[in-house]
Amino acid sequence: MTDKKTVTSRRGMLKGAAVAAGAMSVPMIATAQTTTLRFQSTWPAKDIFHEYAQDFAKKVNDMAGNRLKIEVLPAGSVVPAFQLLDAVAKGTLDGGHGVVAYWYGKNSALALWGSGPGYGMDANMVLAWHKYGGGKALMEEIYKSLNLDVVSYLYGPMPTQPLGWFKKPVAKVADMKGLKFRTVGLAVDVFTDMGVAVNPLPGGEIVPALDRGLIDAAEFNNASSDRVLGFPDVTKNCMLQSFHQCNEQFEILFNKSKLAGLPAELRSVIEYAAEASSADMSWKAIDRNSQDYEALKKDGVKFYKTPDPILRAQLASWDKTIAKKSAENPLFKKVLDSQKAFAQRAGQWHNDYTVDYKMAFNHYFGKKS
Numbered sequence: 468m469t470d471k472k473t474v475t476s477r478r479g480m481l482k483g484a485a486v487a488a489g490a491m492s493v494p495m496i497a498t499a500q501t502t503t504l505r506f507q508s509t510w511p512a513k514d515i516f517h518e519y520a521q522d523f524a525k526k527v528n529d530m531a532g533n534r535l536k537i538e539v540l541p542a543g544s545v546v547p548a549f550q551l552l553d554a555v556a557k558g559t560l561d562g563g564h565g566v567v568a569y570w571y572g573k574n575s576a577l578a579l580w581g582s583g584p585g586y587g588m589d590a591n592m593v594l595a596w597h598k599y600g601g602g603k604a605l606m607e608e609i610y611k612s613l614n615l616d617v618v619s620y621l622y623g624p625m626p627t628q629p630l631g632w633f634k635k636p637v638a639k640v641a642d643m644k645g646l647k648f649r650t651v652g653l654a655v656d657v658f659t660d661m662g663v664a665v666n667p668l669p670g671g672e673i674v675p676a677l678d679r680g681l682i683d684a685a686e687f688n689n690a691s692s693d694r695v696l697g698f699p700d701v702t703k704n705c706m707l708q709s710f711h712q713c714n715e716q717f718e719i720l721f722n723k724s725k726l727a728g729l730p731a732e733l734r735s736v737i738e739y740a741a742e743a744s745s746a747d748m749s750w751k752a753i754d755r756n757s758q759d760y761e762a763l764k765k766d767g768v769k770f771y772k773t774p775d776p777i778l779r780a781q782l783a784s785w786d787k788t789i790a791k792k793s794a795e796n797p798l799f800k801k802v803l804d805s806q807k808a809f810a811q812r813a814g815q816w817h818n819d820y821t822v823d824y825k826m827a828f829n830h831y832f833g834k835k836s
Contacts, residue, residue, distance in 0.1 A: 501533050501534065501535065501536050502534065502535050502536070502729065502733075503535075503536045503537075503538060504535070504536070504537045504538070504561035504562055504721075504725065505538055505540070505545075505560055505561050505562075506520070506524065506537055506538060506539045506540065506560065506561060506562045506563055506564065507539070507540045507541070507542065507544055507545050507546065507551060507554070507560050507563050507564075508520040508539060508540070508541055508542055508563065508564040508565065509542050509548035509549075509551050509563070509564065509565035509566070509569060509669070509670070510541065510542050510548075510564070510565075510670060510671075511541055511542055511670060511671045511696070512541035513695050513696075514670065514692050514695060514696065515689075515691040515692055515695065515751075515752075515755060516564075516670075516688075516692060516717075517539070517541050517542075517564075519564070519623060519717065519744070519748050519751075520539050520564035521539050522744055522747060522748065522751075523537075523564065523622075523719060523740060523741065523744040524537040524538070524539045526740040526743055526744055526747075527736055527737055527740045530736045530739075530740060531733055531736050534730075534733060535729070535733050535736070537562070539564065542669070542670070542671060543671070545559065545560055546559065546560070547669070548565070548569065548669040548670070548671070549569055549669060551563040551565050551569070551720070552565075552569070552570050552573070552615065552617065552720065553615075555617050555720045555721070555722050556615040556616045556617050556722065557616075558616075558722050558724070558725065560722070561721065561722050561725045562719065562720050562721040562722060562725070562726075563719075563720045564717065564718070564719055564720070565717070565718055565720070566581060566715060566716075566717060566718055567580040567581060567606075567619075567621070567716075567718050568580070568581050568582055568651050568652030568653070568654075568712070568715065569651060569652075569669075571651065571652045571653065571655070573613055573615075574609050574612070574613060574796070574798060574799075575653065575792050575795075575796055575799055576605075576609055576792075576796060576798045576799040576801075576802045577606075577609060578652035578653040579653070579799070579802045579803065579806065580593065580597070580602070580606070580621065580715075580716065580718075581593070581625075581652065581712055581714060581715030581716060582652040582653035582654055582657075582711065582712055582715075583653055583654075583657070583710065583711070583712075583785050583788075583789070584710040584713060584714075584781075584782060584785060585713070585714040585806065585810065586806055586807050586810035586811070586814065587810055587814045587818075588714055588806070588809075588810045588813065588814060589624070589627075589713070589714050590624030590625050590626075590713075590714040590715060590716050591624040591749070592714070592810070592813055592814070592817065593624070593714045593716065593806075594621060594622070594624055594716055594745070595809075595813065596805070596806060596809040596810070596813070597621050597716075600805065600806075600808075600809035600813075601805045601809070602621075602802070602805065602806070603621075605798075605801060605802050605805060606619055606621075607619075608798070609798055609802075612798070616722060616723040616724060617720050617721065617722065617723055618720070618721045618722075618723050618726050619718055619719070619720055620718070620719040620720075620721075620737075620738065620741040621716050621717070621718055621719075622716060622717055622718075622719060622741045622742065622744055622745035622748070623716050623717035623744065623745050623748040623749065624714075624716050624745070624749050625688065625689070625712075625714075625715045625716060625717070625752070626689060626752055626753075626756060627708065627709070627713040627714075628686060628687075628688050628689065628709060628711070628712045628713065628715065629686060629689075629693075629705055629706060629707045629708070629709060630686060630706035630707070630708065630709040630711070630773045630777070631648070631649075631650075631684050631685050631686030631687075631705070631706060631709075632677070632684060632685055632686070632693065632698045632701075632702050632704065632705050632706075633646075633683070633684040633702065633704045633705075633706060634683055634684065634702055634704070635704065636704045636706065636769075636771050637706060637773075637774075637777065638774060639774065639776060639777070640661065640776055640777055640780045643658070643661050643662060643663050643777065643780075644661070644662035644663070645662065645663075645664065646663050646664065646683045646684050647664045647666060647681070647682040647683045647684070648663045648664065648665055648666070648682060648683065648684045648685060648686075649665070649666050649667065649668045649673050649676065649677075649682050649684075649685035649686065649687075650665055650667065650685075650686055650711060650712075651667045652667075652712070653785075653788060653792075654686075654711040654712060655667055656784075656788040656791075656792075657711055657781060657784045657785050657788050658711070658784075660784035660787055660788060661780055661781070661784050666681070666682055668682075668685075670687060670692075670696065671696075673685045673687055673696065673698075674696050674697040674698060674700070674701060677698070677701045677702065678700075678701045685698075686709070686711070686712075688712075689752065689756050689759075690756045690757075690759040690760040690763055691752075691755045691756050691758075691759040693705070693759075693763075694759045694762065694763055699763055699766055699767075699768050703767055703768050703769055704768075704769055704771065705763070705768055705769070705770050705771070706770075706771050706772075706773045707770050707771065707772055707773060708772055708773045708778065709773055709778070709781065710778060710781040710782060710785065711781060717748070719741055721737070789803060
């Protein structure tokens, strides 16, 4: 039989051991090391695109607690915008935020993620092809062929981009010929085939070039970006609707070795943060772009629908462009074939199932006859 004194003594020993263990564990938690990753976007600090990059970083940081922190710098802080991919691959930066079309010069096939009509797919459908239709594996194959030590997460379906900002509105295909025009990616080839003189400037350089007359017209992306970058300060004419970039998305880049060095649970945080950011970005774009569209109209900007003959000319030039690129680049054809097969199936479903939202909108907000 154990006496009362022995039991009390044993309890005291156990309590003392628990207190000691707790005391030892506290400093370990307090001194847990934070891994900090240095990112750069390809966007000016004032652009909503840079905000999207920061939104992604915040989601990662919030979910990772004090274990991981992503710091995002604006374009040019470490390297120029068009050098981001190389900087991430070499480890000069741990990661970055941009668009795949910017790497068009590395391999023309990369511009197929966002340039051209996409066989009738919108940006969200292109992301569906990327994740479930074979696009991701193809992108990894391209980056591997270029010896680029990166991991890419595509996210954030962009709204259809305008044809652009013009000193004078264009009414017919002939009006495009000879214009000095800014665009990027495969749109360079499409507009060149249409007789346009193309200059692929990064975002922060467009408005100054337009203001100085170095270019006659330019496209960037959306009402929010265009407004804050100053397009309405140099011209009041914007042409809406275009096939040149009607299904683009953003890219989050990581240095492959740096990402592999993180624990599995933090890599999962990054993956799911990208997916959460994709939804959040698309919702924010609807809200902010529509507000800025109204503000631009109040500021005297005149918006014109791009005439159908110009849109059809884009499609014709696109067909010539992809035929030429496919003959030159087997990977280009491989990506196109994959997109086409997915688009034929998904597009048929989408078009058959989707109701005409314009009918409902006009029912409530259209002019009454």
